[in-house]
Amino acid sequence: MKILVTGGTGFIGRRLLSHLRPHHQVSVLSRSPNKVYQRLGHDVDAIHSLAELNNLDEFDAVINLAGEPIAEKRWSQAQKERICQSRWQITQALVEKLNAGTHPPKVIISGSAVGYYGRQDENLVDEDTHPHPEFSHQVCARWEELAMAAQDDNTRVCVIRMGLVLGAEGGALKKMLPSYRLGLGGPIGSGQQYMSWIHIEDVINLILFLLEHDECHGAFNATSPNPVTNEQFSRCLAHNLSKPHFLRIPAWSMRLLFGEMAELLLNGQRVMPVRLQEVGFHFRYPSLDKALKETLSVMRAG
Template sequence: MKILLTGGTGFIGRRLMSHLRTHHQVSVLSRSPTKVYQRLGHDIEALLSLDELDNLDQFDAVINLAGEPIADKRWSPAQKERICQSRWQLTAQLVDKLKAGSAPPKVMISGSAVGFYGRQGDTLVDEDSRPHPEFSHEVCARWEQQALAAQSEQTRVCLIRLGMVLGAEGGALKKMVPGYRFGLGGPIGSGKQYMSWIHIEDVVNLILFLLEHEECHGAFNATAPEPVTNEQFSRCLAQVLGKPHFARIPAWSMKLLFGEMAQLLLNGQRVMPVRLQQAGFHFRYPSLDKALKETLSAMLKT
């Protein structure tokens, strides 16, 4: 299979590439070909711009994972614009190129996030749940709408609404671990907000699953089947590290430090991967304890 991948040098993209490259021919779209070669190897074709292509007929599949990290910086107006345009603009360009051809890719798998649902309290959330309107929902809703424009009799579109991804190479956990190792880790705010998480190996496996299963289309919650509260996550992380668990980060300090972006940490979603499970996908890491032990063990080796 010939695949066009965006976001190939990112946290998920690099792990995905280690699986794709042995069975498929992959072209990576990146503004920095040097970064592609450094992180992925010189055997990978790097595309600097979609302008190099008249259409996407040469590809069997498109996997779109690119986007400015949503929780890395305070949400200034400029940062909000970067978050939006890094998703919307590229996705719109991909769809335009896809529709310009006569034999387009058979599948487009496009990123999204559980932020689509907005704050949901402790309500169980599936793919049909009604979202709460706020910035994270607005970003994801338009992102998904643009991707779905590629859908036709020739092309199916799968949307993956990612939860917090656990992996040794990056993501939120890598930033959290140092504080816990010093015994300073603890729940944020009330700790009652739910965290929907997924191990990076399951993210890769579900992308491969969606590539191969032609009956799959539409939105899929990319989260483990056991969401936990922030308190439970924090306690489990401390236990796996063998560290005390008594500190607590007050909500006001998060709001002072991160402003509006703090809502991602103080409000949550209890998301279930209903459509993935109905499709027959099996999680390698369904429980948080097992996922954290594997991830933290891998961190020690890096």
């Protein structure tokens, strides 16, 4: 299979490419081809710009993971615009190139996030849950709408609404660890907000699953079937590090530091992967304790 990947040098993209490269011919879209070769190797074809392509007819599949990290910086208006456009522009451009051809890819797998649902308190959330209208929903809803425009008799589209991804190579866990290793980690705000998480290996496996199963299309929640509260997550992480767990980060300090972006951390979603389970996907890391143990062991070995 010949596959075009965006976001291939990122946290998830690098792990995905290590699985794809032995079995498929992979091209990575990147503004920095040198970075592609340095991080992924010279057996990957680096494409500097979609302008180099007349259409996407040469590809069997597209995996679209590109996007400015949503929780890296305070949400100034400029940062909000970067978050939106880094997702929307590339997705729209991919669909335009797909529509320009006569033999388009059979499948597009496009990223999204559980932020699609907005704050949901303790309610169980599935793919049909009505979203709360706020910035995270607006970003994801438009992102998905642009991707789904490619859906027709020739091309199926899957959007994956990812939760907090746990992996040794990067992501939120890597940023949390320094304070927890000092014994200074703790729940945020009330700690009762739900965290929908997933191990990176399950993210990769579900992408491969969606690639191979022609019956799959539409939105899929990419989260473990066992979401936890922020306090449960914090306590489990401290336990696995053999560190104390008695501090608490007040909500007011998060809002002072991060402004509107703090609401991502103070309000959660209890998301269930209903459609993935219906199509028979099996999670390798369904429990948080098992997922953290594996991730931390890889970090120690590295």
